[in-house]
Amino acid sequence: MASPSPLLLVLFVFLPLGIGRSDANLYYNSCPQLFPTIRGVVQSAINKEPRMGASLLRLHFHDCFVHGCDASNLLDDSPSFKSEKGAAPNRNSARGFEVIDQIKSAVEKVCPGVVSCADILAITARDSVAILGGPNWDVKLGRRDSLAAYFAEANATNTIPAANASLSNLISSFQNHGLSTRDLVALYGAHTIGEARCTNFRQHIYQDKNIDPSFAKSNQGKCPKNNGNGDNNLAPLDAQSPNKFDNTYFKTLLNKQAILHSDQELYNGGGATDTLVRTYASNPNAFISDFTASIIKMGNINILTGSQGQIRKNCRRVN
Numbered sequence: 001m002a003s004p005s006p007l008l009l010v011l012f013v014f015l016p017l018g019i020g021r022s023d024a025n026l027y028y029n030s031c032p033q034l035f036p037t038i039r040g041v042v043q044s045a046i047n048k049e050p051r052m053g054a055s056l057l058r059l060h061f062h063d064c065f066v067h068g069c070d071a072s073n074l075l076d077d078s079p080s081f082k083s084e085k086g087a088a089p090n091r092n093s094a095r096g097f098e099v100i101d102q103i104k105s106a107v108e109k110v111c112p113g114v115v116s117c118a119d120i121l122a123i124t125a126r127d128s129v130a131i132l133g134g135p136n137w138d139v140k141l142g143r144r145d146s147l148a149a150y151f152a153e154a155n156a157t158n159t160i161p162a163a164n165a166s167l168s169n170l171i172s173s174f175q176n177h178g179l180s181t182r183d184l185v186a187l188y189g190a191h192t193i194g195e196a197r198c199t200n201f202r203q204h205i206y207q208d209k210n211i212d213p214s215f216a217k218s219n220q221g222k223c224p225k226n227n228g229n230g231d232n233n234l235a236p237l238d239a240q241s242p243n244k245f246d247n248t249y250f251k252t253l254l255n256k257q258a259i260l261h262s263d264q265e266l267y268n269g270g271g272a273t274d275t276l277v278r279t280y281a282s283n284p285n286a287f288i289s290d291f292t293a294s295i296i297k298m299g300n301i302n303i304l305t306g307s308q309g310q311i312r313k314n315c316r317r318v319n
């Protein structure tokens with residue numbers, strides 16, 4: 001599947017409106033309260049629970065990697081399709097849907113019927129990153145919402161890579177979505193915030209060799225060895241600063257202190273991505289500028305535009 005070129009997105013957004021400065025201008029005239037409305041709900045959700053910023057950022061990723069950035073991952077089960085929420089990468093894991101509901105109803109109050117759920121996910125991801133100390137970029141807008149969910153695609157191992165994926169699995173998965181190896185490493189820096197469940201890191205802390213032994217041991221205290229015990233116990237993805245969007249995640253990789261096997265694959269002695277991990281670990285600006293470019297690129301994957309799809313009234317169901 002080819003992703004639409006950024007140029008097409010820009011043309012779609014601006015030609016009809018005759019404005020050309022910032023993509024964020026799409027709703028500016030019709031809905032000047034859009035950005036402050038979303039920022040306010042995201043801020044109060046993060047005040048209540050700092051991890052929520054990570055959970056919201058991940059929802060945008062899991063949306064874009066399954067059939068494009070069309071909010072298909074927000075749909076509940078319906079008679080005509082099965083929700084993606086039960087698919088392997090999401091089950092017992094994807095969270096933040098209630099915050100998206102709150103945002104959607106706040107947005108519908110100020111500007112009924114014009115802002116898609118897919119655009120809300122993109123803006124919410126940006127706001128989460130910015131609030132937690134990361135960059136603040138202009139979000140391209142104009143995505144429309146899918147008419148279905150895609151369970152089989154979401155559940156397939158090559159769509160959203162798993163915690164035990166190898167570097168070559170990761171590279172080819174990103175390539176399938178039109179993203180380069182550089183995009184992979186930059187976007188993976190999102191693991192500077194948030195947490196993982198024991199079921200996703202058990203194998204890494206008990207069986208892998210490419211892990212700092214004392215780091216492995218201290219995490220074994222949180223994650224019993226046998227399957228089924230403490231599966232949902234949590235550990236931070238970036239133990240140095242779990243609620244701050246910064247480059248310390250890459251430093252943990254240099255120290256062999258990644259909690260997931262797939263994370264440590266980015267820095268595993270001689271792989272194609274070692275040099276870039278070292279660059280991001282020592283140069284926060286290089287990470288921030290590449291992350292920003294790559295998440296904008298990710299946000300363009302197979303978007304629906306024009307008369308495709310719809311603007312959902314409720315993100316959990318088609319109109």
Ligand code: HEM
Pocket residue numbers: 051053054055056057058061092093094095160161162163165170187188190191193194195196197198200237260262
């Ligand atoms: C490249 C391959 C990737 C793999 C294999 C991967 C895998 C995972 C896994 C296994 C978890 C823990 C889930 C759990 O235990 O419940 C996780 C969490 C997370 N992922 Fe990724 N991920 C990848 C890429 C990304 C990207 C590109 C982003 C965003 C741009 C992202 C953002 C996050 C965030 C923020 C969390 C924490 C969520 C929370 O605390 O609720 N990940 N990821």
Ligand SMILES: *[C@@H]1O[C@H](CO)[C@@H](O)[C@H](O)[C@H]1NC(C)=O
Pocket residue numbers: 087088155156157
């Ligand atoms: C989803 O994927 C998991 C593991 O990848 C597999 O065990 C499960 O059977 C799949 N579920 C369905 C309903 O296809």
Ligand SMILES: *[C@@H]1O[C@H](CO)[C@@H](O)[C@H](O)[C@H]1NC(C)=O
Pocket residue numbers: 162164165166169
């Ligand atoms: C990851 O684990 C699953 C089962 O838990 C297995 O089927 C799959 O082959 C593993 N993948 C890799 C790359 O090791």
